[in-house]
Amino acid sequence: MDYVFQFGQVVDYLPYLVGGAWLSLQIAFLAFCGGMVIGLFGAMAKTFGGPVLRGTANAYVTFLTNTPQLVQIYFLFFALPDAGILMSPYQAVLLGMTLNAGAYLTEIQRAGFETVHRNEMEAAETLGMNLWQRVRYVILPHIARVLFPPLSNQYILMTLGTSMAAIFGVEELTGRAFNVNAETFRAIEVFSLTAGIYIVVTLVATVILGLLGRFLFRAKMRMI
Amino acid sequence: MHHLEIVDLKASYGDLPVLEQISLTVDKGEIVCLIGPSGSGKSTLFRVLMGLLPPAVGEVRLDGQAIDYGNKKAVRAIRDRFAIVFQQYNLFQNMTVLQNVTVAPVKVKKSKAAEVEREAKELLAKVGLADKLKSYPDELSGGQQQRVAIARALALRPEILLLDEVTSALDPELVNEVLDAIRLLAAEGMTMFIVSHEMGFVREVSSKVVFMADGRVVEVGSPNQIFDNPREVRTREFVGKILRH
Amino acid sequence: MFARIIEEAPTFFTYYNGLLLMEAMAATFMLSAVGCVIGFGAGFFLAVARRTTSLGLLPLRVSTFGFVEAFRRIPFLVTLMLVFFIFEIVKIDISLFSVALISVCLIATAFIAEIIRGGLESVHQTQWDTAAAMNFSLAQTLIYVIMPQAWKIILPPVFSFFILFIKDTALASQIGVVELTYAGKILNNKGFSAALVFGSILVLYFVISYPLARFGVWMESRLASSRNR
Numbered sequence: 001m002d003y004v005f006q007f008g009q010v011v012d013y014l015p016y017l018v019g020g021a022w023l024s025l026q027i028a029f030l031a032f033c034g035g036m037v038i039g040l041f042g043a044m045a046k047t048f049g050g051p052v053l054r055g056t057a058n059a060y061v062t063f064l065t066n067t068p069q070l071v072q073i074y075f076l077f078f079a080l081p082d083a084g085i086l087m088s089p090y091q092a093v094l095l096g097m098t099l100n101a102g103a104y105l106t107e108i109q110r111a112g113f114e115t116v117h118r119n120e121m122e123a124a125e126t127l128g129m130n131l132w133q134r135v136r137y138v139i140l141p142h143i144a145r146v147l148f149p150p151l152s153n154q155y156i157l158m159t160l161g162t163s164m165a166a167i168f169g170v171e172e173l174t175g176r177a178f179n180v181n182a183e184t185f186r187a188i189e190v191f192s193l194t195a196g197i198y199i200v201v202t203l204v205a206t207v208i209l210g211l212l213g214r215f216l217f218r219a220k221m222r223m224i
Numbered sequence: 225m226h227h228l229e230i231v232d233l234k235a236s237y238g239d240l241p242v243l244e245q246i247s248l249t250v251d252k253g254e255i256v257c258l259i260g261p262s263g264s265g266k267s268t269l270f271r272v273l274m275g276l277l278p279p280a281v282g283e284v285r286l287d288g289q290a291i292d293y294g295n296k297k298a299v300r301a302i303r304d305r306f307a308i309v310f311q312q313y314n315l316f317q318n319m320t321v322l323q324n325v326t327v328a329p330v331k332v333k334k335s336k337a338a339e340v341e342r343e344a345k346e347l348l349a350k351v352g353l354a355d356k357l358k359s360y361p362d363e364l365s366g367g368q369q370q371r372v373a374i375a376r377a378l379a380l381r382p383e384i385l386l387l388d389e390v391t392s393a394l395d396p397e398l399v400n401e402v403l404d405a406i407r408l409l410a411a412e413g414m415t416m417f418i419v420s421h422e423m424g425f426v427r428e429v430s431s432k433v434v435f436m437a438d439g440r441v442v443e444v445g446s447p448n449q450i451f452d453n454p455r456e457v458r459t460r461e462f463v464g465k466i467l468r469h
Numbered sequence: 470m471f472a473r474i475i476e477e478a479p480t481f482f483t484y485y486n487g488l489l490l491m492e493a494m495a496a497t498f499m500l501s502a503v504g505c506v507i508g509f510g511a512g513f514f515l516a517v518a519r520r521t522t523s524l525g526l527l528p529l530r531v532s533t534f535g536f537v538e539a540f541r542r543i544p545f546l547v548t549l550m551l552v553f554f555i556f557e558i559v560k561i562d563i564s565l566f567s568v569a570l571i572s573v574c575l576i577a578t579a580f581i582a583e584i585i586r587g588g589l590e591s592v593h594q595t596q597w598d599t600a601a602a603m604n605f606s607l608a609q610t611l612i613y614v615i616m617p618q619a620w621k622i623i624l625p626p627v628f629s630f631f632i633l634f635i636k637d638t639a640l641a642s643q644i645g646v647v648e649l650t651y652a653g654k655i656l657n658n659k660g661f662s663a664a665l666v667f668g669s670i671l672v673l674y675f676v677i678s679y680p681l682a683r684f685g686v687w688m689e690s691r692l693a694s695s696r697n698r
Contacts, residue, residue, distance in 0.1 A: 068638075074663075075663070078663030083664070163546045187550070195539070199538075271598075274602045304604065308602050313595035316596065328603040
């Protein structure tokens, strides 16, 4: 093998790449927030809704969790313009990730809902609380602690999932790695460094979220 | 010459020292019972003997010959001569009672299956479980499982049988059936090294009682001596506490 | 948009296109399946290696740990690129499918090694000790005692991972492997409406994934109930 490793060239781009990592975290965060809102409604629909709401939520979750996020984004990216909706690549990716996250976060929150003992819910009902109040004051505080680990884990998985945004030209970490490769042709160095950055970022995020969980809830988190 | 001799044995779990300076002997036909508070290192001693934990310092001699626990062949040879029964989870859950007893002689010692099976059935009859040959462990009570474990250990034809708190995890009403099985073996002259909390049983069956605390041997003596006339303060404290109930 | 879909449908749902999609589905399925089978074998070896205790094998334990922790935290696309370019640089000529397959194997090995490690640990330590005390070799212990008990704990998550990875194989389209997503791109480039094309691709992924997922749920309930006999 007569390939000479030249990491020096690539290391110059380190700040650029780390900037991309920061963008990855942001995209994941935005999609996570949007997904949590969808997930909350989805979980409520699945737990308390009538057959129509439950069926819709089920269909949404089942379809989006059994199909690839990449193809979902392709669908939005290419099909929406046909329908007259014009979006930047970033927006399409974000929308796709949010909808995808919504499905998984529906399931996570639904599982949390189911751990709340029926008695608590009935007690709240007799106190005159409507559904929304019951969810807000009884369920959510109760399950926040239990759900923190799986939600943290999901966020970290989503951060890794932002990598496919590169395919659509979004300049998050992987996208920037493609750019650096195009400029330096040092593919192995770039992608190894990128891999390393992903590992470090997810480890740091895991630790931070773990500490946050312990601080907020005294919840223990397992590493993914 | 003693059958088994332990000289100045020291062992640790990582940085935590568990056995400090253990010296003991076991002779053929003797039944030596180890008693002492939890954490005194009794089970650890057995693990060292079986080669599951390497000793840091000291010697274990079988028939006068020191055992090199660093040598794999030597350890395998030792495991041919001792057999151990643990407190629980002894039986292989995926095998029937008969299979549990025959698997080691057949697969490891490579003995003939027919003969092993015959002997296994005899041993199981001896511990009173002849009718449970085809049962699985999760269909048996704790006491039955421990009796099978004892039969399985005997199938290996050990020179010394190590019993590590074999009744401690059992419901009280199941303890006696296991103790009866051990009494039977004692009567037959099996050399046994037993860790137990059942003081009445210890007193009745032992030739020698060893009191251990904090990883050390505090006192050794006959059952009467240890229980009625302990020399050491520590021993007196322990015996006083346990005999009060 | 819907009018266009209805218009194009007849020319879209043709025999030739169907064939392309069938082959692509097979490629998608095989990537994940073969990758997971190989990943199981390699992962098993790594999981067992993690359990060794001798000092001499410490480098093996450390590198196993490193490999598993690393590849669980690298996005599949990046792994794919690394493998792709390594083979290019080293000038070994292998098919794109093989590049993707190797990438899948690397990741599957890492994830499945963790699953198997958990399964091995679920068997009580006394079972390991008893087998050792009876002079079972490591292989005998695994074959006769541990795996017969651990497989029920290991199989559902492994199967789950297999189904999950079917979705990740979509990324192999980026290096040109003719799996389902790439087939979609081909058809989209031919001029068919994106909604029709990618909608169909989504449905086809669903057709592969959903029945398998249901089977997995059924299998898990069967195994769970037999464990609590």
